[in-house]
Amino acid sequence: MTPLEPGSELAMLRVTPDRAVTERYASASGDANPIHLDEAFAKSVGLPGRILHGLYTMALVARAQTDAAGGPEKLKRLDVTFRGVGLPEHEITITSTVTERHGERLIVTATAKQQDKAIIRNAVAELESG
Amino acid sequence: MPPAHYLVSREAVREYAIAVGESNPLYLDLDAARSAGHEDLVAPPMFAAVYAGPAFAAAMRDPELDIDLTMLVHGGQEFEWGPLVVAGDQITTAIRLAEVSERLGMRFYVWHSSSQNQRDEEVSRGSWTVIVRPRE
Numbered sequence: 001m002t003p004l005e006p007g008s009e010l011a012m013l014r015v016t017p018d019r020a021v022t023e024r025y026a027s028a029s030g031d032a033n034p035i036h037l038d039e040a041f042a043k044s045v046g047l048p049g050r051i052l053h054g055l056y057t058m059a060l061v062a063r064a065q066t067d068a069a070g071g072p073e074k075l076k077r078l079d080v081t082f083r084g085v086g087l088p089e090h091e092i093t094i095t096s097t098v099t100e101r102h103g104e105r106l107i108v109t110a111t112a113k114q115q116d117k118a119i120i121r122n123a124v125a126e127l128e129s130g
Numbered sequence: 131m132p133p134a135h136y137l138v139s140r141e142a143v144r145e146y147a148i149a150v151g152e153s154n155p156l157y158l159d160l161d162a163a164r165s166a167g168h169e170d171l172v173a174p175p176m177f178a179a180v181y182a183g184p185a186f187a188a189a190m191r192d193p194e195l196d197i198d199l200t201m202l203v204h205g206g207q208e209f210e211w212g213p214l215v216v217a218g219d220q221i222t223t224a225i226r227l228a229e230v231s232e233r234l235g236m237r238f239y240v241w242h243s244s245s246q247n248q249r250d251e252e253v254s255r256g257s258w259t260v261i262v263r264p265r266e
Contacts, residue, residue, distance in 0.1 A: 028149035054204035059150035059176040079208035
């Protein structure tokens with residue numbers, strides 16, 4: 001693996017969540033809010049349709065970090081702001097750039113985009129590089 | 131709010147890993163996890179959302195806050211991680227409301243959580259931000 005240094009891009013992660021992803025995530029997480037599961041209900045509260053769980057999208061950002069850094073124990077912190085709603089059946093791309101190094105600790109800024117819109121912007125991750 | 135308890139099962143770790151599209155064998159294959167030196171299947175870091183989720187769900191449903199859950203949007207999330215969580219761990223999560231503010235007719239709530247394993251090690255800390263939109 002190429003060493004990660006400020007300016008390095010982590011491998012891009014591309015995922016197209018299928019139509020059942022919100023059901024699987026609801027079951028796995030216990031978050032069965034109908035905005036994620038019921039198209040008509042989601043529309044009735046002003047959403048474009050069933051939306052992805054924000055924590056699902058955050059898990060994709062986390063995966064991009066742990067895959068690039070070499071395992072789950074390398075991810076020490078992740079801070080995200082949800083900017084828009086994610087939708088099933090549209091590709092999500094996660095891009096991540098190392099911005100700083102403090103000893104063995106790398107600071108990474110990441111973005112999750114879908115249909116050219118950031119659904120997570122300026123996510124900050126801290127990775128153990130040792 | 132009393133702390134919430136969560137016992138991590140292999141089934142829950144696998145189901146979660148599959149739901150978020152993970153393929154790392156540490157999360158899915160017991161032999162792989164053990165040969166890598168872990169006691170049991172490893173939970174992906176974001177599994178923190180699962181073991182701390184019940185504490186957060188209870189906090190949001192605090193009758194005193196009277197939050198309309200159908201108008202709620204997850205605004206932001208932060209986790210800091212300590213030692214890895216593996217299947218078999220017993221996690222205890224304490225949560226408290228840290229901040230309430232109002233902007234543009236929307237109400238912002240921030241909770242802080244701390245989760246410990248059965249050895250009293252802090253496995254993660256969370257900051258959970260939700261936005262409650264006004265009903266039109």
